[in-house]
Amino acid sequence: MSSPNSSADVFPATERSRLRRRHDRGSHKHADVFAVLDACPLSHIGYTIDGAPYVTPTLHWREGDRVYWHGSAASRFLRKVVDTPVCLTCSLLDGYVLARSAFNHSVNYRSAMLFGTARIVEDVAEKAEALRLFTESYFPGRWEHLRPMQDQELKATSVLWMDIEEATSKVRDAPPGDPEEADVPVWAGVIPVRNGLTEAQPAPDLHGGIALPAELDALIRSGRLR
Amino acid sequence: MSSPNSSADVFPATERSRLRRRHDRGSHKHADVFAVLDACPLSHIGYTIDGAPYVTPTLHWREGDRVYWHGSAASRFLRKVVDTPVCLTCSLLDGYVLARSAFNHSVNYRSAMLFGTARIVEDVAEKAEALRLFTESYFPGRWEHLRPMQDQELKATSVLWMDIEEATSKVRDAPPGDPEEADVPVWAGVIPVRNGLTEAQPAPDLHGGIALPAELDALIRSGRLR
Structure with missing residues (x-):
């Protein structure tokens, strides 16, 4: 028997995040949102600046329900978005779904859409720790072997974050949804995308003599992107 | 000798699209922007609704400097964004770049950021033709073999488009940029991402007896995603 979700396990949904269609594919559960977020190496972050939309691709990392990203401290752009609303979306294309009609063509995918407010890490020690977690989140065990961070590098880097206020995940992982049209004489099926290193x-x-560390070798062999 | 670009080959740049940093990685040339756009199966489209940002992942296709995408005609969301500014960004992660310091870590990637105004295709015949081009843009030769589109399917689908008003592409494709630190005893290099089917x-x-069409087999063998 599955246990009911407590409200602590589910992100709240308002007008901006409520699932409107294809409820079967969507979820507001923490675990579902985090699974997609943690599997995606890249996210696309949307801001509104002077009333107009901007979407920038970036790497992200997560601590609990707080998501971080970084950029150049020289970026006017990054400074402008601090304390403004953010929509962070990440997606993995897992395959093309080819049906017997154009209408039933689809894709298999995993995506997450998160809403929050962009904040900047002000404290220098906190920023250094966030950047350590960034590196470790992509390449566990790597930080301690790196040439230590220098003060001017830390100054040149801005770290932004947001607490996830609302979020949804969506997943499709299925063959074409038109078995009733199997008599149409055209190939139908899924062409999966390779997601891996x-x-x-x-x-x-x-x-010479510096071998690929075991943890990077394991990442490559895992079939995952992070 | 390379010929100079005429202004017709380059997208105009204003405050919102001007390259500010890493000019070596960026371009406003049509050919560079289209190369990224046409290689990306997914894009992330940013809208502003009631002053807040939304980013949705979607498939896109292109005719000249017009970009199309589609969605459910029942989507309140899609209707709200017609005639509003749009930022369409697409990115391919091509590899992790591991340097000797955290600061010099990077990624190899191709990305394009396009600005325009969302429009909706009103004319039914024009919409049908756009959807044909959509299918053909991902799976050349497939349309003529499919069960023909039905009127209610056409009614259930909205097609949006924008003319590209401004655009930039960015590409990084290089080993780590810290050869001066080669004495730091840590593995450095690139871990490429598999992009393919x-x-x-x-x-x-x-x-039984319906074989995979040759054009799909060729797509799978191409190492490309579309």
Whole structure:
């Protein structure tokens, strides 16, 4: 028997995030939203500046229901969006779904749409720790082996964050949805997308004897992107 | 000798699209923007509704400098964005770039950011033709084999478009940029992302004897996503 969700496990939904169609594909559950967010290496963050929309691709990382991203401290753009509403969307295309009619064509995918308010990390120590977690979130175990961060690098980097106020995930993972048209004589099925990493390319100047660390090798073999 | 660009080959840049940093990675040229746009299967479209940002993932297709996307005609959301400004961004992550310092970590990627105004296709015949081009843009040669579109399917689908008013592309495709730190004893290099399709999965109800069409087989073997 599945246990009912407590409200603590589900993001609230208002007009902006409420699932309107295809409820079967959507969820407001923390676990479902986090699963998509943590699997996506890239997100697309939407801001409104002077009334007009901007969407920038960026890497993101997460601590609980707080999401972080970063950018250049020299960016006028980043400074303008602090304390304004944000929509962070990330998507993985998992396959093309080819049906017998154009209308029933679809894609298999995982996506999450998050709403919050952009904040900037002001405290220097907090920023340094956030950047450590950024690196570790993509490449666990790597931070301690890196040349330590320098003060001017820390100054040159802005870290933004938002607490997730509302969020939805959507997932489609199925064959074409038109079995009633199986007599139409055209190929139907799914063409999956490869989501994964491939063989590491050492830097041209890498000193001999420095092997690919086991954790990076494991990431490549995992079939995941992060 | 390369010929200079005429203004007809370059999108205009204003405050919202002007390249501010890393000019070496960016371009306003039509050819560069179209190359990224046409390689990306998914885009993320940003709208402003009641002053707040929304980013939705969607498929897109292009005819010249006009970009199209579609959605459910029942979507209140789509109707609200007609005649409003749009930012369409698409990105392909091509690899993780691991340097000797956290600061010099990067990603190899291709991205394009387009600005325009959302319009809706009103004319039914024009909408039908746009949807044909949509299907053909992803799966050339497929349309003529499909069960023909029905009137109620056409009514249930909205097609939006925008003329590209301004656009930039950005590309990074290089090893780590810190050869001066090659003495730091940590692995550095690029871990490329697989961008491609994999073996087709026939629908469970596909009649025997319907083979995968050659053009789909070629797409899978191309290593491209579209």
